[in-house]
Amino acid sequence: MTTEVLRTNALRASYVTHLYGMDREVRVVEDVSLSMRRNEVFGIAGESGCGKTTLLKLVAGFCRPPLFVQSGSVEFVGERGNVLSLLEASPDELYGIRWRQISYIMQGSMNVLNPVRKVYKSFLDFAYPHMGRMTEREFRMVVIDHLGKLRLGREVLNSFPHELSGGMRQRVTIGLATICKPSIIIADEPTTALDVVIQRETLGLMKRIQEELSLTIVLVTHDLAVHANMADRIAIMYAGTIVEEGLTTDIFEQPAHPYTRHLIGSLPRIGDKERRGFLKGAPPNLAAPPSGCRFHPRCPIAVPQCAVEVPTLKPCAGGTKAACFLAE
Amino acid sequence: MRKAFSGLWKTSGYFRFGIVSISFAVLMFVLSFFSPYKPMESFVVPANLPPSLAHLFGTTSRGQDLFWQMTVALRNSLLFGAVTAALSRVIAIWVGMYAGYRGGLIDKAMMAVNDSFIILPVLPILLLVQFLVREKMNWFYMASMLALLGWPYDARLIRAQVLSLKERIFSETAVFCGMPTGRIIIKEHLPYVMPIIFATTINNFLWSIGLEVTLSILGLTNINNASIGVVIFWANQHQALISGTWWWLAAPVGITVFVFAGLYLLAVALNEYIDPRTRLSMKAVAA
Numbered sequence: 001m002t003t004e005v006l007r008t009n010a011l012r013a014s015y016v017t018h019l020y021g022m023d024r025e026v027r028v029v030e031d032v033s034l035s036m037r038r039n040e041v042f043g044i045a046g047e048s049g050c051g052k053t054t055l056l057k058l059v060a061g062f063c064r065p066p067l068f069v070q071s072g073s074v075e076f077v078g079e080r081g082n083v084l085s086l087l088e089a090s091p092d093e094l095y096g097i098r099w100r101q102i103s104y105i106m107q108g109s110m111n112v113l114n115p116v117r118k119v120y121k122s123f124l125d126f127a128y129p130h131m132g133r134m135t136e137r138e139f140r141m142v143v144i145d146h147l148g149k150l151r152l153g154r155e156v157l158n159s160f161p162h163e164l165s166g167g168m169r170q171r172v173t174i175g176l177a178t179i180c181k182p183s184i185i186i187a188d189e190p191t192t193a194l195d196v197v198i199q200r201e202t203l204g205l206m207k208r209i210q211e212e213l214s215l216t217i218v219l220v221t222h223d224l225a226v227h228a229n230m231a232d233r234i235a236i237m238y239a240g241t242i243v244e245e246g247l248t249t250d251i252f253e254q255p256a257h258p259y260t261r262h263l264i265g266s267l268p269r270i271g272d273k274e275r276r277g278f279l280k281g282a283p284p285n286l287a288a289p290p291s292g293c294r295f296h297p298r299c300p301i302a303v304p305q306c307a308v309e310v311p312t313l314k315p316c317a318g319g320t321k322a323a324c325f326l327a328e
Numbered sequence: 329m330r331k332a333f334s335g336l337w338k339t340s341g342y343f344r345f346g347i348v349s350i351s352f353a354v355l356m357f358v359l360s361f362f363s364p365y366k367p368m369e370s371f372v373v374p375a376n377l378p379p380s381l382a383h384l385f386g387t388t389s390r391g392q393d394l395f396w397q398m399t400v401a402l403r404n405s406l407l408f409g410a411v412t413a414a415l416s417r418v419i420a421i422w423v424g425m426y427a428g429y430r431g432g433l434i435d436k437a438m439m440a441v442n443d444s445f446i447i448l449p450v451l452p453i454l455l456l457v458q459f460l461v462r463e464k465m466n467w468f469y470m471a472s473m474l475a476l477l478g479w480p481y482d483a484r485l486i487r488a489q490v491l492s493l494k495e496r497i498f499s500e501t502a503v504f505c506g507m508p509t510g511r512i513i514i515k516e517h518l519p520y521v522m523p524i525i526f527a528t529t530i531n532n533f534l535w536s537i538g539l540e541v542t543l544s545i546l547g548l549t550n551i552n553n554a555s556i557g558v559v560i561f562w563a564n565q566h567q568a569l570i571s572g573t574w575w576w577l578a579a580p581v582g583i584t585v586f587v588f589a590g591l592y593l594l595a596v597a598l599n600e601y602i603d604p605r606t607r608l609s610m611k612a613v614a615a
Contacts, residue, residue: 062504095506104504111497116519122498125515126505 004077005216007035011072026286028054030240039214043231051240052220060104060186061086099130103177107188112173113161120157127179150175167198178209184216236260239284239294246320254318256327259295343597349590360399367400367554379575386575389566394579401554405537408471412536413529415475424486425513429494445480458548474536482528493517523599530595556580
């Protein structure tokens, strides 16, 4: 299946603050057009502060001040082909699809559960209103059954979050996000702050659920190893723009954009003792982004044209699409 | 509930002391309804008798039985404190949680009012008001007035907590889920703030009784209505210390200290118990 389930069209958004008469605009998502398909894991990778989390919030239709959308749209395509524009939808329309169609595991997912509420209460607060007609008793049975699939016993429901281990809490969070059987899960760094063993377990679980329910996972992390294991397609983000997009295998085998090449080149490999190269300079200040291609000040192969014109995504030989004048 | 009680009783000395002193206060409260004399009526018993079995706390120079007078005085003072604490909690919780959660202009406006109340000098204002409307002032008006002056510190305290709570992931997730604001505040944030509310309630309770005593000693309340402060006022009027009727002062002061200390320790013990982290370690000990 390759039908679209969620897409962004030329999305442009920024954080706007007014403080003591000073206006500040941080242009954090710039001209992003993505398309996520049913039954795939779509990865978004990029360094810290490049706008990954902001993009996810927009994709989830969760845009609150000081974040403002300048132009573009985010569209959710329902099972019957009905299109809902998330950034213009009414609160009722959003209420109707949230959790039931789109669930969102926020960054710092270990803290999704309220520390002074028992786990079951969080399920009641967050998920129960979205379950349609169902008595509380039925809901409790569904939750117990669902958590059982995640290898969590029913005693978890009567525990406080701090009584659970990190891995258990992570599984509860995933359970919370999947209990309503949504068609999209948006996961922001779901495995950061977990050790590799728990990380592997968590990722395996997400993959299993994804295949079982044939849902879409939009996965954000800066950890390329996670992307290599999980994602079917990847978008590489740099300073608020998408610089390259393509199938995971293509991106890893033949990256076309110089930033992607450096990103992948910086990954350590077992047995390879050679020093890894790194990019000079620092990520740009998004309040005053560089002209032209936002990557040009740090790009080792930049030409004068890069500082003037903004490159658009174009198909390259390796099968990916890259936003670079020099990519072929 | 019973298990919790017996557990606390066994392990916490604070709790034991608190329960004993609260039981004492409750006993006095109940006994006050069976008082053989009207509390402020004078020369119903022989004057100036020291404590004895017939008159547990002694008698006053005005011929009143101190024990029975104190039952009514304690009841009135406790009621006064409770009404003040309850009324001021309503304002403090509402202002603190609503301003903290809404933020922005509403928060700024509400905090401007809040801070104005904080800088008001409470005692001079109370003295002035009492001078002006002394005859018309009954204990309920005074409790309302203290409530009006006693909320701002606590509202700020609660607001500070909510400011931090609303930025946490679980609050954002709740908003994303479409949970109504009122429910988020009550279900997600209130349990977190509860220990603070508990502590400030007891604090406010003690503060208001203290102020009532202050005003009564100065003779600025209705001195024909028994309360702890009023008993002390009359003792001073009759030079209790100089004339050697020390029990006239000992009874109100001793009972006040005993009941207040008990209330405070009970609050500490319960606060520790309410905290889920403590309960967890208690579970671990039990297992």
